[in-house]
Amino acid sequence: MSADAVMSTEFPEGHVVFFGADGKVIMTPQSEEHSSTIRSLQIDSLALGRHAKVISDVYLDFPADENSAPDLAVMRQDAQKQGKRYSYEDVLLVAEVVSVSSARKDYDDCTAKYGRYGIPIYLVVDPYAQEVVIHTQPTGDGYIAAHTHKYGTGKLPVELADGRTFTLDLDELPRGG
Template identity: 80%
Template sequence: MSVDAIMNTEFPAGYAVFFGAEGKVVMTPQSEEHSSTIKAMQYDTILSFGRHAKTVSDVYIDFPADENSAPDLAILRQDAQKEGKRYSFEDVLLISEVVSISSARKDYDDCTAKYGRYGIPVYVVVDPYAAEVVVHTQPTGTGYIAAHTHKYGTGRLPIELADGRTYTLDLDELPRPEADPKTGTS
């Protein structure tokens, strides 16, 4: 499927659509936890940088080789300028993806390799099901050199950005999936 065909396709409401290597198109239903987690991270960007900080959520960012992404949250350089209708991967200081049941492999493996390969300085995986956040730093051609795991409920997590600013993620305020009343599991 060509990029033009994808860009002009209307996908069903309530789904996130991801485009992977080899022309894969993955549609994932959005959960309340997913949405609430993104909202919590966006709120933390306002507390960290003010309401006019350059951040985007679920907005396409141009990457080379038609590997464009619409991450759950991206924090951009303050001087970032759109090239045409989009920002470039070169403007990104931090990308965060929120794990859903069907996206775990993509978020933990595929995105870690991709964002590292393109030199995204900080990649954060937020996993409501494991109640943890993994912060990847020091990008390489195949991923990241460093990965540090932080549990939900352990306070404020300062994350240093390449431009010297600090994004503070409040691990006490990240939502957790509600238990299924029938099974008692999330």
């Protein structure tokens, strides 16, 4: 899609549009709950340090053209971009926030994908079910362990492979309608 076509296109209200370097245009719905939840995750990540490599909606390179722009990713401190993007190999934690239209993708497809590529920790944050599922111990087709934590149950420390702790405040996560 040319820049002129993009500038003259009217995208549906409530959608976020991403333009990949490879020419792909990705349009996804984003609700207030989705946006607020990502912001809450970002706030919780500040405890990792002002200069921690934490990214949101930024493309990561995965093999086999399965690139992703997760809602939140915590990277190794020594991660370096390879070209214009970080590699999946530098990811310590990925969090995806469930939206009404993405539930199957976040719970099933992403669990299989992130496990297949060895992402150490995958969080599914669901403002509608008011729960967080922590997937650990990646395998070739998903994860061995999955633990569900309900909203409103305090602070949830998540140990990262580099010794740091990402603490998710389950009392402060926005709830879906």
